[in-house]
Amino acid sequence: MGYREVPVRGAGLVCAWTAALPAGAEPFVQRVVPDGCVDVIWSEGGLQVAGPDTGPMPAAVRPGSVLVAVRFGPGAAPPVLGVPADAVRDARVPLRELWGGAADGLAEAVAGAGSLEERRAVLVGGVRARAAVAGPVDPLVPVVVAGVAGGSVRGVADAVGLGERQLRRRSLAVFGYGPKMLQRVLRFQRALGLARSGMALADVAFAAGYADQAHFANEVRALAGEPVRALL
Incomplete structure (x- = not known):
């Protein structure tokens, strides 16, 4: 799977990442291990929140899958998500359950961008905009x-x-x-x-x-x- 990670600063983010599995490739299961972080991940199904995890979490990757995501450092996600971190612990939660229609709007904007890099930029910008009006991170x-x-x-x-x-x-x-x-x-x-x-x-x-x-x-x-x- 083609995976690329780039550093991102601001809004409590540590990086953004993209991944794509060619249509002709074999499906596989990626083992995600705990890192104390929370990811917001876009796919064709929309946006979802992942983690923080306390153990290994299998993630099935299908041929033709395209993923674009941002990763919050430990403790940085709750103000932006609008819920305590333990509300999404060991879970994969649709972002619309937390943001409502704003999540659908951001998902559509990401989907409408061209390259993976452009989609990443749209997602980072949307999360940063949300962070700008959120409360501060707990000191x-x-x-x-x-x-x-x-x-x-x-x-x-x-x-x-x-x-x-x-x-x-x-x-x-x-x-x-x-x-x-x-x-x-x-x-x-x-x-x-x-x-x-x-x-x-x-x-x-x-x-x-x-x-x-x-x-x-x-x-x-x-x-x-x-x-x-x-x-x-």
Whole structure:
């Protein structure tokens, strides 16, 4: 499948991506693994919201499929979508259920564009326009993301002046799951990036903060549903 990802800034976005499977190709199932992000994806069926996920999600790709999408960083999607992140956790939800007719209008505009690049630009512009009138991202987001990457959940709660239960409630709304799950997902993604760079798996486990290589392997299976070598 032809997949292309480009960085995007603003509106809480981290990238936009396009994918196309030629009409004569064999259908296949893409395994989507947790990354803490939320995607808004256009296809011929319209726009849908994907994630955040807590485990592997199979995505069937048919010959002739064309996909155009934007990806929100962890915690950035709720103001733009208009719902808490846990409302779309482990789900694929039609955007019209959240935006009403505005989602159909944007889907039609994307469909009416020419090339994949033009469709991507239309989708990015529509999401940015929506973000411009949405509420701000919870100020807790960057603090929690940085905190769980380098410390304990209790330490993060102390740093922001919240009890652990309060922190969990806030985290569910902005990330879709609690800070401990966010920590696991972000560590998994960091480890996956290191492994894909060619680092030895034992070194990856140490660098990413796992207790040992067995801990790393167990976490990969829990979050991705298969061994790490199958993801490389």
